[in-house]
Amino acid sequence: MTGAAIELSGVGKTFGRVQALQGLDLEVRPGELTALLGPNGAGKTTAIGLMLGLLRPTAGAVRVLGGDPRDATTRAQVGSMPQESALPAALTVREAVTLFARMYPSPLPVDETLALADLLPLGGRRAGALSGGQARRLAFALAMVGNPAVLYLDEPTTGMDAGSRQGFWAAVERLKRGGRTILLTTHYLEEAERTADRVVVMNAGRILADGTPGALRSSIATSHVRFQSDLVLTELQHLPGVEGAEVDERGHATLTTRTPEALLTALVQSGTPFSQLEVTRASLEDAFMSLTGSVKA
Structure with missing residues (x-):
């Protein structure tokens, strides 16, 4: 596609008397890894909820891949790895990935997905018996098996050891080279600095800065x-x-x-x-x- 993969235009969102977003304008380009950063309460979660079609904007418009993020056609092209995932504890890793694959029109092969998440050796283990880091890798596999064009990663490496983190970011780099659009939120700013093409900093429902990691570093000189x-x-x-x-x-x-x-x-x-x-x-x-x-x- 030639336009923005994700576009928020004049987006406002209120919850009662709380103004979570205020006239937010944001475009995420196709094939770009964008880190969306901000302190707690900055509006990141609300913005992503709008992009996923889980919330409706109070004002403005949200478009994902040129369509309404609440439409089934758009949602089938989007993958999400939330910070906390309710995994099917009684299913094995392979069964869970196979089940999720059947929900999409053009999924990735199950073995390819397991390999991408470094889960092939754990395919027969029940999801409820996974360690914290292994569970995060399964959440990644479930987000990817639908073969999404847009991928949301919310605190993806929480609970992973150093080796798993290295393997995870290598997999994300392969996905990015394949043209996928990736939106990342993380508390590990060194990971955002190392992996992101672009960093957007939010606070109080507004964008404070938008640029490459190098440009933001240079801004304080x-x-x-x-x-x-x-x-x-x-x-x-x-x-x-x-x-x-x-x-x-x-x-x-x-x-x-x-x-x-x-x-x-x-x-x-x-x-x-x-x-x-x-x-x-x-x-x-x-x-x-x-x-x-x-x-x-």
Whole structure:
């Protein structure tokens, strides 16, 4: 398709006296992995509920794949991996995936779906006997077996160990290369920074920022300079370009600056001994906190 895969135009949503969304405009392009981030209560869940056809907008319009997200034809092209899934505990993994496959007009082959979610060795295990991470992989398989053009991933890696997370994101990358549109919500901002083509930050029902992870990092233009020295906090605060300074009990200093080069030059020229130097650019989490004043996505 040539238009937006997901489009929200002037969308408002109220629950009684609570205004959850206010004139929200958002377009998600086909084949793009978009991370939708925001603090608790930002309106992310409401926005996704509208995209899934689970809610009706109070104002504005929502289109998914050019159609109404509440229509059966549109819903058959959409997969969703919610944060909490009610899995069919008495069925085996293979039986559950086979059952879900029969609900769609053009599903993926069951074995292909199990392999994508790294579940082939667990096909005979009952869903109720899976570990937390394995259950999340089954939820992923159930979201994918319908062969969706649009996929929603809500906190997908919660409960997964490091190896499962790595395998999961490799599978998502394959899906993205295949042209699927993916919308991600996550508290793991480092995952969003590493995997997303685009990041949309929401708060109080509005969009605060929209761009690539690199563009959002650049918007705050800060770096962190860390080293160990004998300088006290007051001396560190007077170094050129320092916007913030902290010193822990072991003498490790962390400085925030927009001009790390000037700061390091002044430090060297002063003749002050220092060690364990580390300079890091602003992260997506830094940008998120700057935009929202929050520490949680």
